[in-house]
Amino acid sequence: MLIADNPYAQRYPLWLKGNLHTHTALSDGELPPEETVQACVRRGYDYVALSDHDVIAAVPEEHFPQIIVLSGVEHSAQQHILRVNVLSTLPHDLSYQSVIDLTVQAGGLVILNHPNWGENYDHWRDSQLSTLERYHGIEIYNNVIEYLEGSAYALDRWDRLLSQGKRVWxxxxxxxxxxxxxxxxxxxxNVRERSREALLEGLKTGRFYASRGVILEEIAVEDGYLRVRSANAKELRLISLNGEVLERVTGSAATFSLSQARVYARVEAIGEGSARAWTQPVFLE
Ligand SMILES: [Zn+2]
Incomplete structure (x- = not known):
């Protein structure tokens, strides 16, 4: 077993917390852009990406020295694509692959949204997720789907892609x-400094973890072991090929051997109630 790609190879003391998918009253959100950003500041977020449906919200940077505001858009053709750090929208008749490529070329981050939305859990079909290339990742959790048909979670879809050897966050x-x-x-x-560039670099290269309530203080890969320390997890699970749980450890810290893992290994941290955190995968050969 060799480590082919470890997103946590570089580690820094600084973590930035924020949300990448936010609507404002410019499309179907509740509050105007500035008030939305203000609410994120009050929540203690370090960054927020505004992502209205097919319209780009702008806020004056000088009004918000406390938070990094990324411009973005939810490209809302038949399927939805989150384009972060872009300044213009794209027409709906472009192919999804062109939308991805134009966004990446412009320095943007591309996420395919809520794959399990809808009564058939198929907002994105498996065949699309596996055929499309060069996107950064998928939403493994999307809170608004808690209130709609389908599942807010897409860990099943993620494990299928990862098992095929697809490297997506x-x-x-x-x-x-x-x-x-x-x-x-x-x-x-996890960033080298509090800046837009460092934030985007971490988001694109997988040096982050996804959370809905569990805090991870350390994620490290060393000598064939994956070590995770949490502030509030009750159980840590090592997950590998086909989503199989290889090991479960009760408590908030674990050092997992990667010797049984195939293709990829990731850790899920289980907290109180529905609180969770998900590390990004470490890719193996
Ligand atoms: Zn949305």
């Missing part, structure tokens, strides 16, 4: 439409 997003959703899901990004 898993993001937990609020998909904020109402202010009460703020704090329901976030991504904690």
């Amino acid at each position: 898993g993001y937990a997003n609020e998909d904020t439409h109402r202010i009460f959703q703020i704090g329901s899901a976030w991504n904690m990004v």
Whole structure:
């Protein structure tokens, strides 16, 4: 077993907390852009990406020295694509692959949204997720789907992609439409400094974990072991090929041997109630 790609190879003392999928009153969100950002500041977020349906919200940066505001858009053709750190929308008649490629070329982050939304759990079909290339990842949790048909979670879809050898990250997003959703899901990004560039680099290269309530203080891969320490987990699970749980450890810290893992290994941290955190996968050969 060799480590092919470890997103946590570089580690820094600083973590930035925030949400990548936020609607404002410019589309179907509750509050105007500035008030939405203000609510994120009050929640203690370090960053927020505004992502209205097919319209780009702008807020004056100088009004918000406490938080990094990323511009973005939810490209809402038949299926939805989150485009973060972009300044223009794209027409709906472009192919999804073109939307991905144009976004990546412009320095953007591309996430395929809520794959299990809908009565058939197929907002994105498996065949699309496996055929499309160069996107950064999928939403493994989307809070607004808690209130709609389908499942808010897409860990099954993620494990299928990872098992095929696809290297995509898993993001937990609020998909904020109402202010009460703020704090329901976030991504904690490990960064060298508090800047837009460092934040985007961490989000694109997988140096983050997705959370809905569990805090991870350390994620390290060393000498064939994956070590995770949490502030509030009750159980840690090592997950590998086909989503199989290889090991469960009760408590808030664990050092998992990767010797039984195949293709990829990731850790799920289980907290009180529905609180969870998900590390990104370490890819193996
Ligand atoms: Zn949305």
